[in-house]
Amino acid sequence: MGGDPSLPGGCAQQAGQRAGEIIELLEVLWEQGRNATARMPVSPSQLRVMYCVDRDEGMNLRALGEALGSAPSSVSRLCDRLEAIGFVARSPSPTSGRELELRLTPQGRAHLHDLRERREEALLGILAAMPPADREALLTGLRGFADAATNSSPDCPHPVTPATP
Numbered sequence: 001m002g003g004d005p006s007l008p009g010g011c012a013q014q015a016g017q018r019a020g021e022i023i024e025l026l027e028v029l030w031e032q033g034r035n036a037t038a039r040m041p042v043s044p045s046q047l048r049v050m051y052c053v054d055r056d057e058g059m060n061l062r063a064l065g066e067a068l069g070s071a072p073s074s075v076s077r078l079c080d081r082l083e084a085i086g087f088v089a090r091s092p093s094p095t096s097g098r099e100l101e102l103r104l105t106p107q108g109r110a111h112l113h114d115l116r117e118r119r120e121e122a123l124l125g126i127l128a129a130m131p132p133a134d135r136e137a138l139l140t141g142l143r144g145f146a147d148a149a150t151n152s153s154p155d156c157p158h159p160v161t162p163a164t165p
Contacts, residue, residue: 019145029122042087042111049078050104050112053088058101060093087111 042050045068052067053059059067065075079102082088087108093099104112127135 030119042082042085046078046082046087047115049075049082050087050108053102053104054109054112057103058093060099060101062099064102082108 048068049064052064056063056067061072061075061079064079065072068075070078079088079090083090086105089103089105090100091103093101127138130138
C-alpha cells in the first residue's frame with residue numbers, strides 16, 4: 001500500500017498519502033465551521049466565489065471565471081445567488097461601462113469573517129494539543145509545501161503566500 005521509503009519517491013508517496021488523510025480531516029473541520037456560521041448557507045462553489053472576490057475586490061466576471069476555471073454562465077449564476085442573499089454586489093466598472101465589478105457586501109464580509117474565525121478556533125485547539133517541536137516542524141513543512149505548490153504551478157490563479165510569523 002505505501003511504497004518503499006528507501007526508494008526515491010517512496011517518502012514522497014507516503015507524505016502524499018498522509019497529506020490526503022489530513023486534507024480529509026480539514027474538510028470535516030471546514031464543513032463544521034461552515035455549518036456553524038450558516039445563517040444563510042452557501043455552497044462550496046459559492047464560497048470559492050466569495051474567497052476570490054475577497055482576494056481581488058472589484059474583479060469582473062471574466063476574471064472570476066478564469067480564477068475558478070468556470071464557464072461565464074456558471075459564474076453569472078453563482079453571482080446571482082450570492083447577490084440574492086446579500087453577500088455579493090455587482091456595480092458598473094468606473095473604467096469600462098461594459099463591465100461589472102464584484103464586491104463583497106458587509107454581510108458577505110461578516111460571513112467570511114465568522115467562518116474563518118470558527119475554522120481558526122478549531123485549528124488552534126488541535127495545534128495546542130501538539131508538542132511545540134511538532135508545531136514547528138509542521139510550520140516548516142507547510143512553508144515548504146506552499147513554496148513547492150507555488151513554484152510548480154505557474155498557472156495557479158491565486159498562489160499560496162506563506163504567512164510570516
